[in-house]
Amino acid sequence: MNDGDRGSGRAARPKRADARRNEETLLDAAASIFVRSGVEAPIRDIAAEAGVGTATIYRHFPTRADLIIAVYRHQVEACAEAGPALLASSATPYAALGRWINLFVDFLATKHGLAAVLQSDNTGFETLHAYFLDRLVPVCARLLDAAAGSGEIRSDLEAYELMRGIGNLCIGAEHDPRYDARRLVALVIAGLRLP
Amino acid sequence: MNDGDRGSGRAARPKRADARRNEETLLDAAASIFVRSGVEAPIRDIAAEAGVGTATIYRHFPTRADLIIAVYRHQVEACAEAGPALLASSATPYAALGRWINLFVDFLATKHGLAAVLQSDNTGFETLHAYFLDRLVPVCARLLDAAAGSGEIRSDLEAYELMRGIGNLCIGAEHDPRYDARRLVALVIAGLRLP
DNA sequence: GAGTAAGCGGAACGTTGTCCCGTTTGACGA
DNA sequence: TCGTCAAACGGGACAACGTTCCGCTTACTC
Numbered sequence: 523m524n525d526g527d528r529g530s531g532r533a534a535r536p537k538r539a540d541a542r543r544n545e546e547t548l549l550d551a552a553a554s555i556f557v558r559s560g561v562e563a564p565i566r567d568i569a570a571e572a573g574v575g576t577a578t579i580y581r582h583f584p585t586r587a588d589l590i591i592a593v594y595r596h597q598v599e600a601c602a603e604a605g606p607a608l609l610a611s612s613a614t615p616y617a618a619l620g621r622w623i624n625l626f627v628d629f630l631a632t633k634h635g636l637a638a639v640l641q642s643d644n645t646g647f648e649t650l651h652a653y654f655l656d657r658l659v660p661v662c663a664r665l666l667d668a669a670a671g672s673g674e675i676r677s678d679l680e681a682y683e684l685m686r687g688i689g690n691l692c693i694g695a696e697h698d699p700r701y702d703a704r705r706l707v708a709l710v711i712a713g714l715r716l717p
Numbered sequence: 718m719n720d721g722d723r724g725s726g727r728a729a730r731p732k733r734a735d736a737r738r739n740e741e742t743l744l745d746a747a748a749s750i751f752v753r754s755g756v757e758a759p760i761r762d763i764a765a766e767a768g769v770g771t772a773t774i775y776r777h778f779p780t781r782a783d784l785i786i787a788v789y790r791h792q793v794e795a796c797a798e799a800g801p802a803l804l805a806s807s808a809t810p811y812a813a814l815g816r817w818i819n820l821f822v823d824f825l826a827t828k829h830g831l832a833a834v835l836q837s838d839n840t841g842f843e844t845l846h847a848y849f850l851d852r853l854v855p856v857c858a859r860l861l862d863a864a865a866g867s868g869e870i871r872s873d874l875e876a877y878e879l880m881r882g883i884g885n886l887c888i889g890a891e892h893d894p895r896y897d898a899r900r901l902v903a904l905v906i907a908g909l910r911l912p
Numbered sequence: 913g914a915g916t917a918a919g920c921g922g923a924a925c926g927t928t929g930t931c932c933c934g935t936t937t938g939a940c941g942a
Numbered sequence: 943t944c945g946t947c948a949a950a951c952g953g954g955a956c957a958a959c960g961t962t963c964c965g966c967t968t969a970c971t972c
Contacts, residue, residue: 577952580929683900760959760961771962
């Protein structure tokens, strides 16, 4: 946001053109490498794909988390915005919740290794945790509250816990035909239901 | 098994005493380090704890998976053997299933990082996957079959898929007071129940 | 007690993340 | 148009780690 200049006081000179260009190139390269080799691909590979030095990546994205966030920001935003929309357009809050969780699973399951990174307690991914949580937990909480309010589900589960559980279930779902994360997630959602 | 000599033809000379001693020492050291730093602790740390060179570890346990298996074998066996016992002693197969899953979660949740490693699609952990799966999936399948047979749960979920899901849910459960794997697992088990 | 191969320790090598530093280059004022 | 300078750059340097190799040590056998 605030493309090009900062909002604070004396305009600190805007980014140089080559820097802006490099950032674009890097995002494209990272997206491409993430698809090919997962979000834990070596920094050097991404740098090579972009045709820049490794330091350039660190300059634009101090941590891997920052890069991942930048690459997937659009999709996360879309997912967050889908929450209220689904709530408005679905027959019941429970139905909305189910659909929204599916959206979330779609997102995670197609991102090679993202789910795993999202759960890792590795220091250095706090930014990533914080971003996902800040953005999506409130959305999930609203859906959960609505469904609890309408008496469809139990009300003793925190959105945070549910989202972490869903995230966990999506780990390693890409490469194992015998494991379908969606089926397990559906089980959790079913278990949420009140008799 | 077959402590000391091999069963095949000409007795290939038994292991040297110092080698056997080192293996013991290594298992103790690894167990201790696993508790302190998780199952992905640097090989060097384990070697240092045991007071041996790194090559000694590789000689006894060619891959990290082999070491992990050796360290936890007893507990896995106990878990496997608990399956039939619970089935015999519980009121219903469904109750037995629930208790057995709890045992499994207890095991995983206390082993710093084991759950994560168990799911990783990293080459080199096939042995670990194979061991856990070979040993525990059949046990789980029997419990699942029994509960399905008694009409308590749906019958369209493979034991393999359930176990992977449970394993996934246990990832990162140690260090986050806001995330209780057991609660999510209970939700899955509840979702399994037939109306 | 001597011979021998199993076993050992630690140095060496490859890979990866991260940081540093000398060089290049875009932006701006003259 | 051109000179100046800080932003930005590239790639080499360093550290941590997994893994392998090799010369030395030592437990067993006779």
